Amino acid sequence: xxxxxxxxxxxxxxxxxxxxxxxxxxxxxxxxxxxxxxxxxxxxxxxxxxxxxxxxxxxxxxxxxxxxxxxxxxxxxxxxxxxxxxxxxxxxxxxxxxxxxxxxxxxxxxxxxxxxxxxxxxxxxxxxxxxxxxxxxxxxxxxxxxxxxxxxxxxxxxxxxxxxxxxxxxxxxxxxxxxxxxxxxxxxxxxxxxxxxxxxxxxxxxxxxxxxxxxxxxxxxxxxxxxxxxxxxxxxxxxxxxxxxxxxxxxxxxxxxxxxxxxxxxxxxxxxxxxxxxxxxxxxxxxxxxxxxxxxxxxxxxxxxxxxxxxxxxxxxxxxxxxxxxxxxxxxxxxxxxxxxxxxxxxxxxxxxxxxxxxxxxxxxxxxxxxxxxxxxxxxxxxxxxxx
Amino acid sequence: xxxxxxxxxxxxxxxxxxxxxxxxxxxxxxxxxxxxxxxxxxxxxxxxxxxxxxxxxxxxxxxxxxxxxxxxxxxxxxxxxxxxxxxxxxxxxxxxxxxxxxxxxxxxxxxxxxxxxxxxxxxxxxxx
Numbered sequence: 001x002x003x004x005x006x007x008x009x010x011x012x013x014x015x016x017x018x019x020x021x022x023x024x025x026x027x028x029x030x031x032x033x034x035x036x037x038x039x040x041x042x043x044x045x046x047x048x049x050x051x052x053x054x055x056x057x058x059x060x061x062x063x064x065x066x067x068x069x070x071x072x073x074x075x076x077x078x079x080x081x082x083x084x085x086x087x088x089x090x091x092x093x094x095x096x097x098x099x100x101x102x103x104x105x106x107x108x109x110x111x112x113x114x115x116x117x118x119x120x121x122x123x124x125x126x127x128x129x130x131x132x133x134x135x136x137x138x139x140x141x142x143x144x145x146x147x148x149x150x151x152x153x154x155x156x157x158x159x160x161x162x163x164x165x166x167x168x169x170x171x172x173x174x175x176x177x178x179x180x181x182x183x184x185x186x187x188x189x190x191x192x193x194x195x196x197x198x199x200x201x202x203x204x205x206x207x208x209x210x211x212x213x214x215x216x217x218x219x220x221x222x223x224x225x226x227x228x229x230x231x232x233x234x235x236x237x238x239x240x241x242x243x244x245x246x247x248x249x250x251x252x253x254x255x256x257x258x259x260x261x262x263x264x265x266x267x268x269x270x271x272x273x274x275x276x277x278x279x280x281x282x283x284x285x286x287x288x289x290x291x292x293x294x295x296x297x298x299x300x301x302x303x304x305x306x307x308x309x310x311x312x313x314x315x316x317x318x319x320x321x322x323x324x325x326x327x328x329x330x331x332x333x334x335x336x337x338x339x340x341x342x343x344x345x346x347x348x349x350x351x352x353x354x355x356x357x358x359x360x361x362x363x364x365x366x367x368x369x370x371x372x373x374x375x376x377x378x379x380x381x382x383x384x385x386x387x388x
Numbered sequence: 389x390x391x392x393x394x395x396x397x398x399x400x401x402x403x404x405x406x407x408x409x410x411x412x413x414x415x416x417x418x419x420x421x422x423x424x425x426x427x428x429x430x431x432x433x434x435x436x437x438x439x440x441x442x443x444x445x446x447x448x449x450x451x452x453x454x455x456x457x458x459x460x461x462x463x464x465x466x467x468x469x470x471x472x473x474x475x476x477x478x479x480x481x482x483x484x485x486x487x488x489x490x491x492x493x494x495x496x497x498x499x500x501x502x503x504x505x506x507x508x509x510x511x512x513x514x515x516x
Contacts, residue, residue, distance in 0.1 A: 007397070007398070008397060008398070008401055011397070011398030011401045011402065012401050012405070014398075015398075015401055015402040015405040015406075016405055018402075019405055019406065019409050064417065065416070065417050065420055065421065066420060066421060066422075067421060068421060068422050068423060068424060069417065069418060069421040069422075069423055070423075070425070070429050070430075071423075071425075072429065072430045072431070072432065073425075073430040074430070074431075074432055081414060084410075084414070085410040085411065085414055088406075088409070088410045088413070089406055089407065089410050092406045092409070092410075093399075093402070093403060093406055096398070096399045096403075097399075115398055115399070115402050116395060116396065116397075116398035116399045116402065117398075118395040119395050119396060119399065120395070124469060125399075142444075144432075144443075145432060145443045145444070146432040146433060146434070146443050147432070147434060147439070147443045147445075148433070148434070149443070150443050150444065150445075150447075154447055154451055157451070157455075158450075158451050158454045158455075161454065161455060161458040161462075162454060162458065164458065164462065165458065165461045165462060165465065168462070168465045169465060172465070172468055172469070172472050175469065175472045175473060176472045176475070176476070179473060179474075179475075179476055179477040179480070180473060180477075181469070181473055232433065232435070237433055238432070238433060241417060241421050242413055242414065242416075242417030242418075242421070243414070243417070245413075246410070246413060246414070316515060317514075317515035320454070320513065320515050321513060321515070324457075324513040325508070325513055328461070328504070332497065332501070335468075335497075336494070336497065339490065339493065339494070342475075342476055343476075343486070343487075343490045
């Protein structure tokens with residue numbers, strides 16, 4: 001029976017389980033999103049298929065399969081089919097190093113709740129694979145040979161690469177304090193206590209990461225690539241049936257990964273005050289850790305959905321300005337502060353102080369006369385040339 | 389194969405499963421779904437109007453500039469990651485080098501900040 005305990009066999013089983021679970025979770029997330037949308041707008045939402053509309057996701061999934069596949073004549077066939085596959089591939093692949101339950105780096109023999117335990121470049125892998133997702137968008141938009149798709153793809157690529165920088169920079173502070181890119185180690189570092197969670201020391205980095213992650217997943221208020229009112233569907237205008245569903249699956253998987261990352265990097269992963277003393281490896285503690293991590297993850301997903309129905313969409317120049325003029329300098333200051341704290345072995349609460357200070361600087365700036373971003377950038381008339 | 393590389397093997401297994409999943413969902417849906425093309429369905433969708441001109445037109449040079457800026461800052465990040473991981477770890481940078489590395493990284497960040505400020509003053513982040 002050696003084959004059943006072989007690490008590759010375990011990896012295979014876990015992979016298949018994850019691949020089976022994620023589309024299911026995603027389709028129910030879409031259901032949840034529709035329900036939330038309905039409640040926010042004082043509607044009822046999907047309620048015809050099954051009790052309270054609970055079978056709606058299954059009906060939707062079947063519809064993805066059985067609806068007509070329109071493959072227009074004017075598309076580049078190979079790239080057109082490749083794009084949705086890449087969208088699913090990259091977002092699912094990024095999930096490989098995300099611990100979704102209890103992990104223990106001290107004891108590699110015990111079962112680790114992730115697909116590839118012990119990969120030391122954890123976050124770097126997620127960013128590397130996750131940033132490939134932009135290819136899906138730009139290839140899809142290009143291959144569609146449609147003006148809406150093309151504009152959406154262009155906007156999207158500019159947006160995604162711009163927000164990649166604050167995304168990567170905001171976690172450098174966390175990496176510096178932890179000294180590891182491995183997500184399991186980052187959890188263990190924070191699991192020492194409630195006040196070891198990174199969110200206490202770097203609330204600003206947490207916020208920057210969250211905003212950048214929202215932009216990376218193309219969620220509102222950053223859904224410029226697919227804003228329905230202007231671009232119909234953006235890069236997936238010409239996609240139908242399952243290929244459209246695959247773009248959707250990619251987006252929701254990305255959302256799940258990002259929510260996991262938020263809870264792992266900043267909110268202590270499976271750690272929760274009072275729940276650590278259950279014993280190292282009993283079934284109860286494993287289940288508890290699982291529930292805690294899933295609870296945090298679901299909280300973030302719900303918040304992301306609430307944000308969608310609360311905030312209006314940015315204008316494109318505001319979107320780029322937010323990334324380049326606001327998030328990058330803030331992340332840089334946070335990084336330098338983290339460097340000083342680590343080098344001079346100061347109390348990490350100094351970092352909190354700097355971070356809270358960072359909240360006030362942009363607030364003061366945005367409300368002041370000099371850098372207000374509310375004014376349109378384009379200036380016409382005589383004064384425009386003089387001011388440049 | 390050393391253990392460092394061995395930890396990536398599950399990712400390979402996972403990769404194969406994911407490729408299989410993506411390929412299967414594309415293939416099966418392509419096989420099952422009905423296809424009844426008409427002339428109108430095959431047209432590029434432009435809100436019901438007949439499309440005018442090619443979709444692949446010239447676009448703003450700003451997109452290129454953003455891509456170039458992205459390269460600079462992303463490579464900056466790539467240089468910082470190894471340092472951030474190893475600088476204060478046992479088995480990482482030796483104690484003697486921590487000071488010089490710290491000031492070196494500060495200098496590196498300062499140089500990039502100069503470039504950043506220059507770019508800002510030049511109007512590189514202005515979207516027009």
